[in-house]
Amino acid sequence: MVIPLGLIVTVCVADVLSPPHIHFGPLLVATPAITVAFAGARVTALMGALAVAAQVLIGVLRGVLPTANIQAQITALIVVSSICVTICMVRDRREQHLHRVQSVAEAAQSVLLxxxxxxxxxxxxxxxxxxxxxxxxxxxxxxxxxxxxxxxxxxxxxxxxxxxxxxxxxxxxxxxxxxxxxxxxxxxxxxxxxxxxxxxxxxxxxxxxxxxxxxxxxxxxxxxxxxxxxxxxxxxxxxxxxxxxxxxxxxxxxxxxxxxxxxxxxxxxxxxxxxxxxxxxxxxxxxxxxxxxxxxxxxxxxxxxxxxxxxxxxxxxxxxxxxxxxxxxxxxxxxxxxxxxxxxxxxxxxx
The missing domain is CATH 3.60.40.10 (PPM-type phosphatase domain)
Incomplete structure (x- = not known):
């Protein structure tokens, strides 16, 4: 959890303190992509929402929220976060099914041996x-x-x-x-x-x-x-x-x-x-x-x-x-x- 949260804070600070022609906001897309590797759908959705909020905050602090560029970045971040959450949900269902199959197999094996x-x-x-x-x-x-x-x-x-x-x-x-x-x-x-x-x-x-x-x-x-x-x-x-x-x-x-x-x-x-x-x-x-x-x-x-x-x-x-x-x-x-x-x-x- 520290990794995606630290990434959000670091990107926000770096983007706000950077010159106007340098933008670190697009790196926020890595937040849900990293979270999906170790967390479930709820945590991934939370990190995606925090990343979107951070992108909006960057746009407000830099005065570029109404621009097409920042709006495109926010939209892309929402899409990527939604995809990551969907992947989590599918993976969780498959893991639950695998766990049930393993439980049945373990029961059968304990009867045999x-x-x-x-x-x-x-x-x-x-x-x-x-x-x-x-x-x-x-x-x-x-x-x-x-x-x-x-x-x-x-x-x-x-x-x-x-x-x-x-x-x-x-x-x-x-x-x-x-x-x-x-x-x-x-x-x-x-x-x-x-x-x-x-x-x-x-x-x-x-x-x-x-x-x-x-x-x-x-x-x-x-x-x-x-x-x-x-x-x-x-x-x-x-x-x-x-x-x-x-x-x-x-x-x-x-x-x-x-x-x-x-x-x-x-x-x-x-x-x-x-x-x-x-x-x-x-x-x-x-x-x-x-x-x-x-x-x-x-x-x-x-x-x-x-x-x-x-x-x-x-x-x-x-x-x-x-x-x-x-x-x-x-x-x-x-x-x-x-x-x-x-x-x-x-x-x-x-x-």
Missing amino acids: QPLPTQVGPLRISGLYLPAEEEADLGGDLYAAARTADHSTRLLIGDVGGSGMAAINNAALLLGAFRTAAHRQATLPRLAVHLDGAFRWDASQWRSPAEQDTNEDSATATLLDIPDHDPVVHLFNCGHPPPLLLRGNRLTPLTAEASHLPVGFGGVFGITAYDVQTFPFEVGDLLLYTDGVIEARNTDGIFYPFTERAPEWTKDDPDERLRHLQDDLLAHVHGHLHDDAAAVAIRRLAV
Whole structure:
């Protein structure tokens, strides 16, 4: 507000004190043009009216108000101010519409990528999602958790193929299939078959064989089952980066003996069984992540050293650990990710 007001005062003083053949009044047209950049229609109209009043005052003080020149300047200033106010009104309506659309999108995204429970049984859990696209809250990466009737916690972390709306649609599909079945499937292999079948069927039911794109209609994923009263973690991996087990400063990748095909390919190749690996998981921490974390590169093309940094945060709780990860990762890539990144931190407490 100081800038346009200062401009009006400066032009008035300079014009009145200048010789008769020098006129600064036409510079007042910049007042509404500057105001429109940061203010709404009402403020722009006010500044335009003040600029017109200043132009009239200049004409009176210099005794040139009846001349055609000063009247033309006043008319031009009124026209420019009216145009600026109209632009403000149109812009404000569009911004209001955009705000409503963003509110609906945020609500939909919060339903799709629901926050993880902070504590379930002996587990403390925290999730982090960093979209590559600005103003987006959901992309191709995903995570979810579900509680079973036999006192265990099941978790899913995945990365669907493709990008844009197709990736969001497939992420929503996989999350929906997991939430529907995770709490009632008897075993992890049966859950994997369900996810693969649901994902593949929905993604291809309306397409002809020539239109199907298996790269787009697939997802890497890791499924885990963590019992409350048994110090182990059961998991199988469908082409996804392995979870990391942290004990003190020691980091151990939970690499399965064989990685299964990504979700969506099982039905294509007739896979009906999945091998589950079991690893000890007593008091300690697990880190789940997507390739957007380990493949993030800075301007020099250097990958983010995730496995080197992760042991530095073993004393932090899951929330704080992921805050460190977020700050460190964004600093490494100078604030610009080229792919979505997600991570889940799990701490098993002593029972």
